[in-house]
Structures are given as structure tokens and as C-alpha cells.
Amino acid sequence: MKNDESKNINEEEKKLEWHAFFFITLILFPVLSIIFIGGYGFAIWMSQLFLFGLPGHG
Numbered sequence: 001m002k003n004d005e006s007k008n009i010n011e012e013e014k015k016l017e018w019h020a021f022f023f024i025t026l027i028l029f030p031v032l033s034i035i036f037i038g039g040y041g042f043a044i045w046m047s048q049l050f051l052f053g054l055p056g057h058g
Helices: 002-052
Strands: none
Touching: none
8 A cells, every 4th residue: 555655646746846857847947048048148238329329430
């Protein structure tokens, strides 16, 4: 009886781990990379606009 329960819990943990893995690799990392790259680009754009001027200008 106890072995069956632990086997059942083990299978549920494996299923949850696979779901977490797919969530992280297919949703979380792509979204975070878009946010970070977009934020970096926005920071460069704003620094050019307010601090350094447009590239090739002047």
C-alpha cells in the first residue's frame, strides 16, 4: 500500500516537473528575453534622445 502511494506521488511530481520545464522553456524565458532586450533598447533610445543626441547628428 505504501509503495503504491509513493509511486503515485512520484508520478505526480514528474508530471509537475515536466509542466514546469515546458512553462519555463516555452513561455517564461522567451517572454523575459523580449522584456530585457526591449528594455535595453528603450534605455539606449532614451539615452540617445536626452543625453547624447541622435547618432550621426552634428
